Amino acid sequence: MSDYRWDLNKQKNIIRFALVAGILLMLVKFAAYLLTSSNAILTDAMESIVNVVASGFAFYSIHLAARPKDQNHPYGHGKVEFFSVFLEGGLIFIAGVLILGKAVYNLFFPETLGNLLEGIGLIAFTGVVNFVLGTYMVKQSDHLNSLTLHADGKHLQTDAYSTVGLLAGLIIMYYTGWVWIDTVLSLGLGAFILFSGYKLLRKSIGGLMDESDAELVEKVAHILQKNRKDDWIDVHNLRVQRYGHELHIDCHVTLPNYYNLNKVHDEVSAFDRLINNNLHANTELFVHADPCIPTCCHYCRLKDCPIRSEPQRRDVRWDQENISENKKHF
Template sequence: MNKQKNIILFALAAGVVLMLTKFTAYLLTNSNAILTDAMESIVNVVASGFAFYSIHLSARPKDQNHPYGHGKVEFFSVFLEGGLIFIAGVLILGKAVYNIFLPEPLGNLLEGIGLVALTGIVNFALGTYMVKQSKLLNSLTLQADGKHLQTDAYSTAGLLVGLFIIYVTGMAWIDVVLSIGLGLYILFSGYKLLRKSIAGLMDESDMKLVGDVAAVLQRYRRDDWIDVHNLRVQRYGHELHIDCHVTLPNYYDLNKVHDEVSAIDQLINKGLHANAELFIHADPCVPACCHYCRVKNCPIRSEASRVDIVWDKRIISKNEKHFHE
């Protein structure tokens, strides 16, 4: 967790420096498109500050009032970042429309291009590093902040192309068109972050993680794990909460059922390389399971096994045994 905090603090410091650099470029050039990029940098700084707080809070242990931990605060961080990006996009579009009717003269474009190019390189390198670390540390906040910096770098690249064309051709109207395009792109980026955060706050099952769990279970499944269904995954910060139903032979005693459930728990934690808390409901098999059951020498089998069902995210997320697959 300390590593996450250090990364966010570095991103926050870098964001302040880059923001000041972009506003310097705007003051040099009077370019509306550069102002667009600078305004988005304000969002980077505010978002990194809240991201640091959310990582600090999510690291707190579970307590009586928060039995699932504090990890969901990361979704609030992503929501704030997405909301700020969306608002920045609206303001950027408003400024661009204003300059259609009241254009402003441009100057010192070459110096502005150099400063903006420097900020784009730093943002892309820092964003890529944060996204890679988010996968290793299983941090949604680092991922959102890193992707935002990458998005900022991509928009900066488009901005540089436009500024260079303006410098070569002298067609100042391109500045307004470029600002409108970047504003729309920023709006869409903000919407995607808002959508992701709301899904997490509403406990929407993470289907990508469901697919990852299915792949682990399919690869290492045991014959007496007859069926897995109604599997759901929610992310709480760096922790995962998984619940599912597992069908086991109905003649297993309670100790054997406990051993199999524990084996599934350990397998998923090891296979996902994450801290996952599982709630597994054990179901007894019924005769309708026999046609896809892999158990050899089963003493109660009513028909031969004739179907081999591959566990994928579609299959194991269904809230029913797989009688008709």
């Protein structure tokens, strides 16, 4: 089995496990709510519905993103992962709005609470499971280059963090009898969940709009700077687009103007191999080869150049900012 197929199957297995775990944890949280009638616990349980729906769509999006390129989708189907993140963020945002609405309602119509100790135990169990599973998914998303796994893992971690705050409030409420803490917790958790949904929506919309990923461009710049060849006089107008597990990079590379077509092809191929061997992602490159001009000489590293018009006077370090600019580094 190829590394790609193995990675894909692993992503599917992780999401499948997260989906099953999400359903079980959702049932546990609703059981805790029925025991306690706590509005804060209901807040946590409602978010679990989002976890289950999001995991189900995440599984489908990974399956669809793995389909090969075709005539109608020359860049593949990877963009569907951004729709998955958008759906998850939207559901979280809506859940936050509903939770805040329920909390405001209970300000005027409070409910009688009971069995808090049992509820605390059940919620603590769900928090531990969510944190362990979410952390594992985030780590695997970096290794498997999966935006969907990352979003789903971050969501579970967020759920676990909110559970910590919930538990602290429930424990205080248990020992003090301050019932109003339940409503305050709901308001705080609702606002936190609302903000988490907004961040996911922002990330998905940025991806669908092909927003520049500064961190990824910086990683490419670091690889090029560390392994640059003297023949590669200049790299500029570099852009990176993410399509699921694949990346598409296009850029301009300045080469000596006396190189013939075969030599240019060899250098472009070496450039391609360098990126694919070091970026740990399936990457398709479109490289435009520029011929050097006399004004490049003062920063050109090439030794014994037969057409040099002046000696090298400075060195240009490639970083995220200057390789993104659409101009040579004069």
